Amino acid sequence: MSQRGIRPFSKEAILMDGQLFSTLLPNELRDLATAPMTATGAYRRAYEEPFNRRARWRLVRHAGPDKDGVTWWRCPFCAGLLRSRNFPRTMRRSVKAPLVILPTSQQRCCCGTVSAPPADLPLVQKIPFGTTAWRISMNRRMAVESVNAALKGGYVNVIRGFFRVFGLVKITALLGFTIAAVNLDRIRSHEAKLAEGQDQPARRKQRRVGTWQDMIGYLEEAPSLSAGPPG
Ligand SMILES: [Zn+2]
Structure with missing residues (x-):
């Protein structure tokens, strides 16, 4: 599929498979292989598992689209999808959000809300690509x-x-x-x-x-x- 792959979006986000992700997304979740069309059962789920984990690192729409179609997005730590000891306020969130380990030097989860004009997100989909x-x-x-x-x-x-x-x-x-x-x-x-x-x-x-x-x-x-x- 031509829309697959990583595209630079800005310093604050990665655009991948039609979805915005945190720049803190681990390297091993950046270039994922999709299951062959014929894959079934546990074999298919093994392919989907990293996509399911990656979905937790996605940016979450906070507001918009406004009259120009611009949308605003929050980072997964601000939105409550992930927790990290580096960001103490995320530790007060639901324990359902996975706890992830980040380099201790990482002091901020993001630089605030990211805005995106519609032209930059032509393929955005509600459900992250490749997940179960x-x-x-x-x-x-x-x-x-x-x-x-x-x-x-x-x-x-x-x-x-x-x-x-x-x-x-x-x-x-x-x-x-x-x-x-x-x-x-x-x-x-x-x-x-x-x-x-x-x-x-x-x-x-x-x-x-x-x-x-x-x-x-x-x-x-x-x-x-x-x-x-x-x-
Ligand atoms: Zn944040």
């Missing part, structure tokens, strides 16, 4: 897109004159049945896929999958960035 949360989100997005595709021609085409002769109430009722049928089709397909032994995030197995409720939920809930590997 990012993979789960991508799987969900693919699920939503496949439902859209199914309703627009793959399973049935609801755009082109499908219910032309009916009134709105009848259309709504019939569309309900159509979506239910698509759901059944998807559930069968999903079960077939599971039978093939495809690797799926464990926590989705307990739920009915492919329902509209799920689809709406997928759009609304962003998985926690602090979450480890599922299951």
Whole structure:
């Protein structure tokens, strides 16, 4: 992917994989390899683990965008993602924030809020690239897109004159049945896929999958960035 890689941003931040990071980010987390497309299970999680750790070093949006699209970002220590004994006020924060070791010479976590014009952050994404949360989100997005595709021609085409002769109430009722049928089709397909032994995030197995409720939920809930590997 062309948007991958490290780009200098300013003295106060590193721009990497569409995300701003603290300049205190350890070297071993700077140039990470992504999992091969075919990687599954523990093998994939081993690739994601450093990305999950790196996500803790990201800058957190503090304000904006304003009318010009400028956003302001706080360092991970100021934002409470990380703690260090070098910065005593961070030690009063939640112990859920990992404690990291920094050179004793490091006296300040940052030089204050960093501002970024939109042109400098064209690829910023809500969920850090390469993390477990990012993979789960991508799987969900693919699920939503496949439902859209199914309703627009793959399973049935609801755009082109499908219910032309009916009134709105009848259309709504019939569309309900159509979506239910698509759901059944998807559930069968999903079960077939599971039978093939495809690797799926464990926590989705307990739920009915492919329902509209799920689809709406997928759009609304962003998985926690602090979450480890599922299951
Ligand atoms: Zn700071």
